[in-house]
Amino acid sequence: MSAFSKGLRDGLPIGMGYMAVAFSLGIISRNAGLTPAIGFFSSFFTRASAGELGVYSLIAVGATIAEMVLVCIIANLRYLLMSASLTQKFDPSMPMWKRALVACCVTDEVYGISIAYPGRLPMAYPTAAMLLAGAMWGAGNALGIVAGNILPVNVVSALSVALYGMFIAVFVPPCRKNKAVLIAVASSFAISWLCSALPGISSISSGIRIVILTIVIATVAAIIHPVDIEDEGTN
Amino acid sequence: MNYNLIIYLLIMILVTNLLRVLPMILIRKQIKNRFIQSFLYYVPYVTLAVMTVPAIFEATTIPIAGVIALAAGILAAWFGLNLFCVATVCCLCVFIAEFVLL
Numbered sequence: 001m002s003a004f005s006k007g008l009r010d011g012l013p014i015g016m017g018y019m020a021v022a023f024s025l026g027i028i029s030r031n032a033g034l035t036p037a038i039g040f041f042s043s044f045f046t047r048a049s050a051g052e053l054g055v056y057s058l059i060a061v062g063a064t065i066a067e068m069v070l071v072c073i074i075a076n077l078r079y080l081l082m083s084a085s086l087t088q089k090f091d092p093s094m095p096m097w098k099r100a101l102v103a104c105c106v107t108d109e110v111y112g113i114s115i116a117y118p119g120r121l122p123m124a125y126p127t128a129a130m131l132l133a134g135a136m137w138g139a140g141n142a143l144g145i146v147a148g149n150i151l152p153v154n155v156v157s158a159l160s161v162a163l164y165g166m167f168i169a170v171f172v173p174p175c176r177k178n179k180a181v182l183i184a185v186a187s188s189f190a191i192s193w194l195c196s197a198l199p200g201i202s203s204i205s206s207g208i209r210i211v212i213l214t215i216v217i218a219t220v221a222a223i224i225h226p227v228d229i230e231d232e233g234t235n
Numbered sequence: 236m237n238y239n240l241i242i243y244l245l246i247m248i249l250v251t252n253l254l255r256v257l258p259m260i261l262i263r264k265q266i267k268n269r270f271i272q273s274f275l276y277y278v279p280y281v282t283l284a285v286m287t288v289p290a291i292f293e294a295t296t297i298p299i300a301g302v303i304a305l306a307a308g309i310l311a312a313w314f315g316l317n318l319f320c321v322a323t324v325c326c327l328c329v330f331i332a333e334f335v336l337l
Contacts, residue, residue, distance in 0.1 A: 013319035103259035158330035165322030172312035187282035222273035
């Protein structure tokens with residue numbers, strides 16, 4: 001199976017989850033004045049759940065461009081970290097335009113399956129997954145704008161955990177092989193839950209919380225248990 | 236056509252994708268520093284774990300359905316089910332849990 005076909009195969013379930021989430025996003029983006037066509041292109045080219053949600057909500061209440069840019073940066077700062085980590089999966093001699101293109105494939109889920117790809121990452125894999133899943137993300141937003149609240153509440157509720165199921169499928173297998181990852185993940189659960197429950201800290205937006213916790217926990221893990229990674233980029 | 240809206244959306248597209256592209260074109264070499272290597276090794280797992288908890292409890296109509304989905308998803312992934320199956324298990328758990336409990 002070619003890397004492109006593999007990308008399509010793994011992109012399909014992601015795209016199905018995206019469609020469900022983008023459908024509910026569409027209900028909000030309609031309030032911001034998006035038409036189905038604009039909604040499709042806006043979501044296809046942005047591909048950021050929390051970021052888009054923040055921006056569409058802001059547009060709906062007539063916020064300034066500066067406010068929107070700030071929300072955009074905070075909600076999407078994790079992509080900066082993910083992209084930095086993904087650089088290590090590519091050949092250093094990869095041309096700039098390919099790097100720029102493949103970087104745009106970084107979303108939580110496509111990044112997740114790219115990290116799980118054994119060895120060097122062929123560009124076709126994340127690109128194929130992103131083209132399919134991104135189109136379904138855009139289509140979901142357009143459908144949501146058209147159809148609004150068509151799905152029953154219990155179906156939306158069930159579909160809304162699909163994305164988290166995908167995250168789980170990415171971080172659990174390495175926990176089984178590597179005790180340090182297991183401890184890091186378990187600590188992440190505990191600390192993240194605590195930070196959302198403690199008064200004061202819980203008022204920080206979830207986008208910022210994710211960035212801060214990722215930096216702090218990964219730093220501590222790297223100090224306590226540094227890893228030896230081969231030069232092949234097989235992290 | 237609302238041009239103001241289009242400008243907002245274009246800026247959103249530009250800013251979001253710049254965040255993705257900048258590290259990719261600035262960090263071109265294989266990183267040799269052991270600390271940074273280790274840091275970047277842990278980043279994906281930590282960030283996905285932090286994104287999952289507590290958000291999965293807040294995504295469902297009743298939080299306990301999210302807790303069940305998390306536990307079932309971890310078990311399914313631990314025993315080697317693939318991405319799609321794990322996601323399906325989580326969805327089914329929520330659907331059934333909410334059907335029983337609501």
